[in-house]
Amino acid sequence: MIGETVGAAPRFDAEQGATLRDWLALLKPRVISLVVFTGVAGMAVAPQWPSVPLGLIDMLCICVGAGAAGAINMWYDRDIDAIMKRTSVRPIPDSRMEADGALIYGVVLSVVSVALLWLASNALAAGILAFSIVFYAVIYTMWLKRSTPQNIVIGGAAGAFPPMIGWAAATGSMGVLPVVMFAIVFLWTPPHFWSLSLYACKDYTKAGIPMLPVVKGARHTRWNIVAYTVVLMAVSLIPSFLHLCGAIYTVGATVLGLGFLWFALRVLMDRQDESGVSLTGDKPARQAFRYSLAYLFFLFSALLVDRVLFP
Ligand code: HEM
Numbered sequence: 009m010i011g012e013t014v015g016a017a018p019r020f021d022a023e024q025g026a027t028l029r030d031w032l033a034l035l036k037p038r039v040i041s042l043v044v045f046t047g048v049a050g051m052a053v054a055p056q057w058p059s060v061p062l063g064l065i066d067m068l069c070i071c072v073g074a075g076a077a078g079a080i081n082m083w084y085d086r087d088i089d090a091i092m093k094r095t096s097v098r099p100i101p102d103s104r105m106e107a108d109g110a111l112i113y114g115v116v117l118s119v120v121s122v123a124l125l126w127l128a129s130n131a132l133a134a135g136i137l138a139f140s141i142v143f144y145a146v147i148y149t150m151w152l153k154r155s156t157p158q159n160i161v162i163g164g165a166a167g168a169f170p171p172m173i174g175w176a177a178a179t180g181s182m183g184v185l186p187v188v189m190f191a192i193v194f195l196w197t198p199p200h201f202w203s204l205s206l207y208a209c210k211d212y213t214k215a216g217i218p219m220l221p222v223v224k225g226a227r228h229t230r231w232n233i234v235a236y237t238v239v240l241m242a243v244s245l246i247p248s249f250l251h252l253c254g255a256i257y258t259v260g261a262t263v264l265g266l267g268f269l270w271f272a273l274r275v276l277m278d279r280q281d282e283s284g285v286s287l288t289g290d291k292p293a294r295q296a297f298r299y300s301l302a303y304l305f306f307l308f309s310a311l312l313v314d315r316v317l318f319p
């Protein structure tokens with residue numbers, strides 16, 4: 009493993025001790041807030057809804073399951089997290105928490121979230137949640153992340169399952185719309201992450217992680233951001249072509265997609281030296297990353313409004 013050869017495992021400092029805030033930080037709360045939102049969107053656009061208490065339990069299970077996978081990710085990645093500036097302040101690399109504790113916490117929460125979702129809803133929803141956790145914590149984190157520049161293209165599937173989980177929890181079955189929502193998040197992940205990876209490239213190089221700009225360079229990454237954004241725009245309009253939504257979503261998806269393309273093209277045309285390195289401090293990439301978050305939130309909000317308020 010690349011990361012293991014470059015960093016010493018952080019040592020726990022018993023005097024510092026972990027606070028409640030540290031245990032929460034292990035769940036990557038900011039990231040999973042959007043993950044859970046996509047799960048809720050999947051649930052809300054389904055033809056039948058669970059009762060409010062059951063819907064809240066389903067939401068909690070997606071939240072805890074996704075967070076638990078994040079905790080296992082932080083346990084496994086503690087060596088490389090210690091090397092990268094962005095992640096070095098996390099509880100394990102900053103020696104505020106023992107690594108084993110984080111692993112036990114992640115595994116216990118994973119099992120509890122899947123079991124509770126099974127009991128509260130059904131085996132299909134619980135099965136997809138279990139598969140997503142394994143996909144993110146094992147397939148992406150322990151295998152793909154350190155072995156291929158396509159890591160997040162394949163690994164991105166993990167974060168794309170929540171709309172399917174939400175739909176399955178509500179209906180006990182699967183439909184075309186949640187599969188299209190999966191495809192949208194799947195295609196959104198590369199431009200989302202590669203924008204960040206352009207300005208975090210030094211960190212990834214230092215840690216020996218083969219992210220796309222590290223292996224293929226910034227210019228290649230910029231073209232890939234544009235290419236995935238174009239495909240994402242097309243796929244985001246599938247619900248319109250299949251008459252699964254109305255004009256609100258169609259107009260919203262078109263405008264939001266054109267906005268994403270605008271930010272992607274600005275990344276492509278960023279002032280750069282002959283090797284493709286940005287001369288602007290990757291300002292357009294930072295803006296594209298921020299826009300990617302707003303894009304997904306508003307796109308699924310438009311779908312929600314369209315299907316729920318104007319069925
Ligand atoms: C393999 C897939 C993905 C990768 C590699 C990835 C990577 C990242 C990274 C490295 C960050 C910066 C986090 C930090 O500074 O601590 C980030 C931020 C974020 N990601 Fe992703 N991401 C992926 C998928 C997703 C998905 C599926 C969602 C939600 C649907 C998501 C939502 C977010 C949000 C909301 C933030 C901002 C967090 C903040 O403000 O601190 N990501 N992502």
Ligand SMILES: CC(C)=CCC/C(C)=C/CC/C(C)=C/COP(=O)(O)OP(=O)(O)O
Nearest residue numbers: 039043073074077078081140141144166167
């Ligand atoms: C339901 C379920 C299990 C969903 C999983 C959702 C999820 C957490 C998706 C991936 C999001 C993410 C922060 C990836 C970054 O991983 P990284 O390790 O490359 O980033 P890092 O360097 O910030 O740790």
